[in-house]
Amino acid sequence: MKASRAFAVTKRVLRDLKNDRRQLALIFIAPLLVISIFGVAFTGNVKDVHVVVVNGDTAVGNSSLSDKIISNFDTSVLNVAYANSESEAVGQVQNGSASAVIVFPANFTQSVAARASGQTSVAKENVTITLLADKSNPNVSDPIIATVNTAVAQTIQGLGRQAPVSVDSSNAIYGANAQFIDFFAPGILCIAVWQLTTLLTLISFVGERTSGTLFRLLASPLKESELVAGYAVAFGIIGTAQSAVLLTASVILFHVTIVGDVLLAFGVIALLAVVSEGLGILLSSFARREAQAIQFLPIVVLPAFLLSGVFWPIQAIPTWLRPVSYLIPVTYAVEAVRSVILRGWGIDKIYPDVIALLIFASVFLSLATLLLRRRE
Amino acid sequence: MKDDVCIRNLEKDFGGFKAINNLSLRVKHGEIYGLLGPNGAGKTTAIKILCGLLRPSSGEAYVLGTKVPDPGMASSVGYMPQELALYRNLTVHENLAFYGEVFGLSKKEIETREQALLKLVDLEASKDVLIDELSGGMQHRISLACTLLHEPQLLFLDEPTVGVDPDLRATFWRYFEGLRDAGITMLITTHYMDEARHCDRIGFMRDGRIIAEGSPQELLELTHTDSLEDAFLAYSRTEGLQ
Known part of the structure; x- marks a missing residue:
């Protein structure tokens, strides 16, 4: 084995590279591009997801528990719009302009208050917020469910006492078992x-x-x-x-x-x-x-x-x-x-x-x- | 008789490099015209202009009376590129059938002509063999068969004998002479000077133009040489002195 011959090969390969700008660009720029794309795309969280709220709650202003929960939504994740009926809201998911429907039942504030004060005349079950998501894309529906749950927990914590509220996200508009x-x-x-x-x-x-x-x-x-x-x-x-x-x-x-x-x-x-x-x-x-x-x-x-x-x-x-x-x-x-x-x-x-x-x-x-x- | 190819004051400029420099030539109907010259003389460029693959920078070229480039004359002209221009992963038959279909031949026409051509190039047994599995010489013969399939009346053959052994080269010239006798006009480029003696007329090409033209006999007599190679060198030298 002769070092000079091996070196000649090395030189030729390097010359080849020098004469081929496209290859040179690919060797250096392509990995950079890949690293940047990976970094940016992986660290990104789901943002700006459109959801439609149907609020049956009749309490208004500061006393409204539903408004408090909604105000606790992470607005960088959820972009909230309102609808008057559940069917109208579901329609928006079906035409692709929203990803989930959040339904607060009628008299939400009053029902929660009644249960919290331990009135015996009302049912024991929790008051349920229904979340109907487009689960065909778990990458979007999971953060929605998490955000709503977090907002509910935060609101209840702020009240300083146990509140019988739960979120039901078991039903889906699309992709029920996706x-x-x-x-x-x-x-x-x-x-x-x-x-x-x-x-x-x-x-x-x-x-x-x-x-x-x-x-x-x-x-x-x-x-x-x-x-x-x-x-x-x-x-x-x-x-x-x-x-x-x-x-x-x-x-x-x-x-x-x-x-x-x-x-x-x-x-x-x-x-x-x-x-x-x-x-x-x-x-x-x-x-x-x-x-x-x-x-x-x-x-x-x-x-x-x-x-x-x-x-x-x-x-x-x-x-x-x-x-x-x-x-x-x-x-x-x-x-x-x-x-x-x-x-x-x-x-x-x-x-x-x-x-x-x-x-x-x-x-x-x-x-x-x-x-x-x-x-x- | 009307000339099948007529080139007048043709120029082709590749970003400052003149590949064709004031080229004029005529190919008469029914003759074999040999365009001879070293590599880089502009032979392939000239053929590509005649086939409509390149556009002239100036001057004009007529093929069968039509000014090129003109897509309309493709079916009367046969072009054999310098590369073999075969699909290596296809069989001989599949290649011929493909080119036949491109030229609008019917299935029946393809079948009969394929049979005749494979007989001509002596490759009847290789009909269903992949091009990749054929020897270089066989591939050359198939390439020629593909060029002849649509029965063109004028052939442009670009270095048809490059990389072909002497035996097959002789065979190829026999094919060419046979085609001429059948009334087909041919413009053939080559840098093998000796085989050009088969041509009816020869144009010596250098630096993008014709430096001498005539029948092989005339060129030998005028230069008092014994071989076309010496004749070319003689003209080349005179050219250098000017």
Whole structure:
């Protein structure tokens, strides 16, 4: 073994690196990006969750116990609105504008006072505050339940005596028996399709460029738009197949509950695959070799992994970072697929997400076509 | 007779580097025109402009009477890129079928032509073999078959014999002569000077333009040399003196 030869190899590798700015940037910037995203996303608590209070309490002003409890809500977590009836409030959860309903029963203050003073004429049971949450997302519903319980405990403590109040959160508007895996599974479907499709398109398109097949195709009657569309259909099919297998596996292995229309969910996933395919072709024009293409992977996968609501809800992502989430197509797909599978929502409710995905698809596919059509 | 290829004062500038520098040439109908020159002479760039893959910076090029780039003439032209341009994970048949479909051939047409072409390149037995499992020479023959599948009347062959052993090179030129006899026009680039004797006419290319043109015999006589390689060097030297 000759040290000089080994050193020559070392030098060559370093020179290689020096001449490839993209690789250099990835080596240093990508880990930084990952660390920052992880740090920010993990430390974030759920914030600004919309809840609707239905207050049947007739006591007003300082004497109202319900108002005291509400004033003790952590306002950074809960954003409180009011409704006149329970059905109106539940409607707001069902149309997606709120995540939970909190119901104070009629004469709440009086009932509590009566029990606390030990009047024998009233029932012994606690006065119950009913909390109806959208439990399809435990990451959101758990903090709501915790916040309400804390506020109740604080208020009672402030009174300085035992008060017979309890919170009943056993009923849910959606996802009554939802486990974390139920929340998680739709996200994993989307992220898997996103990752695989983008990577496969990227690699096969770099292959088309390096093997010369793209030259043959561009010199043939095949139009650029046809090439892009052909790929889109292929990956739409692959994406659907992939998610069908994954979903079946999660139903069998993890007993994931499916409430809604599976075909609609697959439709959304196929659309996401088309978006990913467009992105893959776009990225392929920035890579000369397969090895360079692989380097794009962290950029494609990680932000989506961390910021699109796969593992923790968008509500847990700091407000200043949320616009980034909404620039990632996966965010819309995760939201739509989750709503379909867990809440049983139809196209009438998920159409904003579908429109967002359609916009992404048309932008990416047109750009990919234009880029292929461009002649030096 | 009308020329199948006509290039007039063509220039191609790649960010300050002139790959094609005032190139003019004509390829007559039914002839094999050999574009000869060292690597970097601009041969591939010229072919890519003719196939519509690159846009000329100035000047003009006509292919079968149509000014390029024009997507309309793709089906009458066959292009064999320098790279093999085959899908390595597909079989011979799957490659041919794919390119056939791209050119709008029917299933029946693909079937009959595939049979004839595989017979021509002597690879009938390899129909269902993956490209990856074929030898380099076999891959070259399949690449040629893919180029001929849609029965083009004009062929652009970019370095078709690079990396091909002498035996197969001779075979390839036999194919080319046979195609010419069937009335197909060919523009072939190569940097193997000796094999250019098979061409009807030759253009010596250097620094993006033609430095000498004529039949192999004419070029040898004019330079008083025995080989086209010496002839090229002779022209190259005169060019350097100017």
